[in-house]
Amino acid sequence: MARSANDSTALQTLHYIAPACVLVYFCAARAIATCCGYLVNSRFLKIIVDGRLVLHKPSKSAGGATRRYTAIALLAGICATLVGQAITYLARSLAEPGTWAPQDAVVYLMVSVFAYGSLVIGVAETSSPLWHPYLGACLLGAAFETPIAVLDLLLHNTKNDFVFSRLALQLCRTALLVAFCLIGSWHARQDRLTQCDQGDEAAPLLSNGAPNGAPTAAKSYGAFPGTDEEYDDGSSDIGSDAGDPDETKDLKKKQLKRVEEKGSWIGYVKEFKIFIPMLWPTKNRFVQGCLAVIGLVLFAERFLNVLVPRQLGIITEKLTENTGVFPVREVAIWGILSYLSSRAGLSVVQNLAELPVQQFAYKSIGAESFAHIMGLSMDFHNDKSSGELIRAVDQGQNLQGLLEFALFQVAPMFIDLGIAFVYVYILFDIYMSCILAFVGVAYIWVGAKTTAWSVRRRRRFNTAWRNESKVQNEAINNWQTVSHFNRGTYECDRYVKSIDEFNAAEMSYFMAYFIGGGAQSLIMVLGRLAASFLAIYRVSQGTVPLGNFITLTAYWRSIESPLAQVSWSIRRVTQMLTDSERLLQLFQTKATVHDIPDAKDISIKSGEVAFENVDFAYDVRKSTLKSVSFTAKPGQTVALVGETGGGKSTILKLLYRYYDVAGGSIKIDQQDIREVTLDSLRNSFGMVPQDPALFNVSIMENVRYARLDATDEEVKDACRAAAIHDKIDTFPDGYKSTVGERGVKLSGGELQRVAIARAILRQPKIVLLDEATSMIDAETEATIQQAFRRLTAGRTTFIIAHRLSTIQHADLILVINDGEVIERGTHEELFRLNGKYVALWSKQLSKDVKTVGTTLHVDEQDPAQLEIDTTAGST
Numbered sequence: 001m002a003r004s005a006n007d008s009t010a011l012q013t014l015h016y017i018a019p020a021c022v023l024v025y026f027c028a029a030r031a032i033a034t035c036c037g038y039l040v041n042s043r044f045l046k047i048i049v050d051g052r053l054v055l056h057k058p059s060k061s062a063g064g065a066t067r068r069y070t071a072i073a074l075l076a077g078i079c080a081t082l083v084g085q086a087i088t089y090l091a092r093s094l095a096e097p098g099t100w101a102p103q104d105a106v107v108y109l110m111v112s113v114f115a116y117g118s119l120v121i122g123v124a125e126t127s128s129p130l131w132h133p134y135l136g137a138c139l140l141g142a143a144f145e146t147p148i149a150v151l152d153l154l155l156h157n158t159k160n161d162f163v164f165s166r167l168a169l170q171l172c173r174t175a176l177l178v179a180f181c182l183i184g185s186w187h188a189r190q191d192r193l194t195q196c197d198q199g200d201e202a203a204p205l206l207s208n209g210a211p212n213g214a215p216t217a218a219k220s221y222g223a224f225p226g227t228d229e230e231y232d233d234g235s236s237d238i239g240s241d242a243g244d245p246d247e248t249k250d251l252k253k254k255q256l257k258r259v260e261e262k263g264s265w266i267g268y269v270k271e272f273k274i275f276i277p278m279l280w281p282t283k284n285r286f287v288q289g290c291l292a293v294i295g296l297v298l299f300a301e302r303f304l305n306v307l308v309p310r311q312l313g314i315i316t317e318k319l320t321e322n323t324g325v326f327p328v329r330e331v332a333i334w335g336i337l338s339y340l341s342s343r344a345g346l347s348v349v350q351n352l353a354e355l356p357v358q359q360f361a362y363k364s365i366g367a368e369s370f371a372h373i374m375g376l377s378m379d380f381h382n383d384k385s386s387g388e389l390i391r392a393v394d395q396g397q398n399l400q401g402l403l404e405f406a407l408f409q410v411a412p413m414f415i416d417l418g419i420a421f422v423y424v425y426i427l428f429d430i431y432m433s434c435i436l437a438f439v440g441v442a443y444i445w446v447g448a449k450t451t452a453w454s455v456r457r458r459r460r461f462n463t464a465w466r467n468e469s470k471v472q473n474e475a476i477n478n479w480q481t482v483s484h485f486n487r488g489t490y491e492c493d494r495y496v497k498s499i500d501e502f503n504a505a506e507m508s509y510f511m512a513y514f515i516g517g518g519a520q521s522l523i524m525v526l527g528r529l530a531a532s533f534l535a536i537y538r539v540s541q542g543t544v545p546l547g548n549f550i551t552l553t554a555y556w557r558s559i560e561s562p563l564a565q566v567s568w569s570i571r572r573v574t575q576m577l578t579d580s581e582r583l584l585q586l587f588q589t590k591a592t593v594h595d596i597p598d599a600k601d602i603s604i605k606s607g608e609v610a611f612e613n614v615d616f617a618y619d620v621r622k623s624t625l626k627s628v629s630f631t632a633k634p635g636q637t638v639a640l641v642g643e644t645g646g647g648k649s650t651i652l653k654l655l656y657r658y659y660d661v662a663g664g665s666i667k668i669d670q671q672d673i674r675e676v677t678l679d680s681l682r683n684s685f686g687m688v689p690q691d692p693a694l695f696n697v698s699i700m701e702n703v704r705y706a707r708l709d710a711t712d713e714e715v716k717d718a719c720r721a722a723a724i725h726d727k728i729d730t731f732p733d734g735y736k737s738t739v740g741e742r743g744v745k746l747s748g749g750e751l752q753r754v755a756i757a758r759a760i761l762r763q764p765k766i767v768l769l770d771e772a773t774s775m776i777d778a779e780t781e782a783t784i785q786q787a788f789r790r791l792t793a794g795r796t797t798f799i800i801a802h803r804l805s806t807i808q809h810a811d812l813i814l815v816i817n818d819g820e821v822i823e824r825g826t827h828e829e830l831f832r833l834n835g836k837y838v839a840l841w842s843k844q845l846s847k848d849v850k851t852v853g854t855t856l857h858v859d860e861q862d863p864a865q866l867e868i869d870t871t872a873g874s875t
């Protein structure tokens with residue numbers, strides 16, 4: 001195959017660069033299209049120009065069957081010409097022994113098959129391709145093929161059938177490329193005309209009718225409402241969650257909101273940077289030291305990966321010399337290198353150093369998420385599902401390995417691949433490197449595809465997993481309710497159903513996982529066989545020594561493992577990010593009630609509490625409190641009465657700052673509670689709630705929870721004051737008795753008295769009693785009233801009570817109805833008013849008449865003269 005020197009060099013150069021350019025262009029253009037496609041399909045991307053979305057999107061005709069099949073046929077034709085050309089070289093080698101295809105031509109054919117093969121697969125696997133990467137790649141291809149064909153023609157002075165066939169194929173390929181470009185350009189023009197006709201080239205992608213493309217409703221987000229098509233990037237797997245439960249939709253909504261704020265998926269990924277301080281030990285010298293040790297070990301391992309198989313090759317070479325001498329030095333070096341690279345060598349050091357790094361991340365993620373959850377406001381805690389929350393934190397902790405993984409696994413494996421590519425070239429030739437590159441790219445490509453395929457399944461799997469945990473948790477936590485309604489079987493069925501859903505999701509996910517893994521292993525085996533065949537052939541021809549074959553065989557393991565890791569790591573990183581989306585969402589949920597910057601501690605001197613025109617609503621659609629104003633003077637007792645659902649507890653919640661007022665203000669000693677620290681504010685209160693909950697620890701510890709430094713004696717005094725001490729003494733374990741989860745081992749009355757003891761022990765500045773004695777009988781209540789008098793003496797106190805007898809001595813009684821204070825005054829004043837308060841009394845007493853024989857004599861003319869006789873002595 002004689003060639004004139006200059007033309008020959010030009011042809012060689014073209015052979016090397018042409019397919020590489022096509023491949024690089026296609027990959028780059030497609031990567032950009034993938035990003036955009038991902039965002040479009042995920043309804044995430046928002047490129048705002050003049051307030052409108054004007055992102056390029058596939059035209060409506062982009063996915064037309066004729067267009068796609070034509071493109072596939074043309075591209076497949078191009079591949080066929082390449083294969084045909086390879087066959088002509090092979091046939092010639094067989095027909096004319098000793099005639100070999102030039103190396104540049106082989107590389108050209110191999111890389112070209114790979115490049116155009118990728119184009120075929122790209123069109124075939126996508127229902128609605130973005131055409132410009134294909135068109136650009138073919139334009140480039142045509143631009144290179146023409147001079148290649150001309151040079152090839154000029155350079156061949158021996159014209160025979162083989163050369164003619166090859167040149168015919170070359171021309172045919174050029175023609176196919178030109179045809180692809182012409183047809184593609186015509187389609188592109190048609191697309192533009194259609195889009196202009198429809199005026200949608202610059203139409204907002206968020207076509208929800210909102211002015212300037214502004215989203216109006218969650219359902220309207222996105223460029224292609226209602227489509228479940230897979231776009232060029234195959235990203236519907238990643239972005240779509242059709243059929244997932246509400247919480248995933250909620251997650252998507254929040255993701256959408258976040259991405260809208262950030263402007264792109266890069267912004268979305270960037271959000272994960274909030275985890276970096278939890279993963280990177282900026283202040284922990286010991287962990288930093290461990291990271292350095294891991295780095296050194298990894299550096300050494302890169303060398304060992306090459307040195308061990310190389311040493312084996314050296315030993316083989318020594319042996320083939322047949323000198324009859326045992327190669328002691330070579331074998332000793334090999335032994336030491338093998339030991340260092342084995343699991344017993346540097347790996348042990350690495351594993352030991354990894355443990356503190358992992359524990360650091362585990363601790364910081366765990367502690368941060370726990371503190372964050374505990375710091376979130378009541379609205380979050382009212383809505384949360386504990387089981388799901390715990391699972392989200394568990395799954396989020398997967399991130400602990402992310403940094404280590406990226407630095408110490410992903411980075412070295414790319415280095416390993418680069419080294420391998422060069423090393424096999426040195427050992428053999430460029431063909432071996434091409435085999436390696438082909439195996440590598442195919443392996444990673446299949447890995448990436450199966451990952452994309454399995455991401456949606458993974459999300460379903462996660463959702464099903466969390467759901468199973470939620471169902472189980474709810475049933476166990478509500479065991480009493482379940483038993484009251486005898487719904488044991490129902491709950492078991494519900495749980496079994498959730499396990500079935502989990503199993504189905506798991507099966508679907510792992511099937512994708514295993515099938516992908518199987519396909520990758522097949523590629524690896526075929527690659528190993530191809531490399532071995534080539535190596536054996538070269539050794540048999542005597543072009544390379546036997547030692548090189550042995551080195552390659554031993555080295556292949558070091559090639560396989562980074563390849564497996566690249567693909568696995570794509571899956572792993574995706575999985576880590578998917579798993580931790582919930583935790584990220586959690587971290588992004590900010591407490592609605594928080595300290596303002598420079599908030600100061602509250603200073604309570606007298607304890608005056610003033611509500612000034614307070615408005616509040618849990619839901620903007622329904623007002624809960626309307627213009628509530630009153631002042632509790634220092635040391636006064638203010639009672640809140642009224643029909644259920646009127647807003648009494650809400651007033652206390654606002655005072656506690658579980659929520660912020662929507663209008664007006666709440667002041668304690670002239671300090672707006674929004675301007676002081678939450679910590680100091682809540683430290684000032686002692687609360688006895690409607691339904692006190694206890695920890696499943698001893699009574700002693702439960703009461704002491706109110707003041708952690710209280711002595712045993714102080715705890716007992718508080719219990720005496722709350723009239724529960726004698727009762728506790730009757731328990732077999734006394735104060736050491738555990739109370740069961742949430743205090744279920746205590747009766748309602750006992751539970752309330754423990755809660756009262758807690759409030760007494762706390763010695764708060766302001767006392768809040770929310771139905772504190774609703775479950776206590778009248779006799780015990782009389783004892784407790786004395787304790788209350790001691791507790792509330794000199795302290796501003798708020799009492800909510802349905803049993804009106806308990807609040808008749810209050811300094812101020814507020815009658816709350818439908819979120820408003822409709823009456824206010826003392827017991828006597830309100831009786832004189834003869835309004836709602838009296839009506840409440842009447843209602844209650846007529847109930848008591850039936851239950852405890854209380855009689856009521858109401859003077860119709862003057863209700864303030866109401867006389868109440870009660871055998872129970874409640875008034």
Ligand SMILES: Nc1ncnc2c1ncn2[C@@H]1O[C@H](COP(=O)(O)OP(=O)(O)OP(=O)(O)O)[C@@H](O)[C@H]1O
Nearest residue numbers: 382618619624642643644645646647648649650651
């Ligand atoms: N977290 C919440 N989210 C939404 N609405 C709520 C929430 N908590 C209470 N509400 C509603 O606010 C209104 C006032 O509730 P609140 O608990 O303050 O009433 P209340 O007067 O204390 O009732 P009760 O005497 O029965 O305890 C009710 O209609 C209730 O349904």
